[in-house]
Amino acid sequence: MTTKPRLNICVTCTYSAADGKSEPRDGKVLFDQMKSACENRDVPFDLHPAECLTNCKSGCSVALNGAGKWGYVYGNVDAQTMIDDLCELATKYAESENGIVAWRERPDSLRRNVIARIPPLD
Template identity: 40%
Template sequence: MSKAAVTIFVCVSCRDSANPEGRPGAAFIDALRARLEERNLALAVEPVECMAVCKRPATIALTGADKWTYVLGDLGLEAHLDEVIDSAQRFAESENGIVAWKDRPTCFRKGVISRTPPLP
């Protein structure tokens, strides 16, 4: 992995439409941290109160210094936890945050909500 710091921001405020008391992002961040520990990987994971993508929980952002930022949504615990980690690793390995389509896990191909350029 490159030396550039990579952070996975996880929105923890969205509610589950099927279970208004449930917060998919809160469950996702806990599971993500546990899986990173199991896999002995050091990626920063930080909660965010709102990413304004409430209709597509769980939602994350992949960020890094001098890299494009990606926002991904519609993430489920069972289906996407390891894919998010693999996506973050590929993002970290890239020079500018842009990961080739063929190298993106499925959630990174299908779940992109936005891509924002790095600050100049």
């Protein structure tokens, strides 16, 4: 059995680093909305809450990773406007051989939101 790639969503993120006290946290709202969006879809990735991605200055953050794939961290993800685009990106990531989704194939709203690209372990 092959493990699905994972979309990790930071549930402790806030849209503004200055706020930091909103409850529920914006990242938790993003996770919950993404979970609802994926519930009735057969998505090729697992959804996972992450306590902190240490990217606090870049709003809500997510990380994509999978066995033998390059990993990516994206920031400034908006729960109100980017759910469908995030699902599309995670699907393209999961379906890629090495985790690399060409810039032009990424949803417009997420193209410039890459914070880091991490080489695969194997």
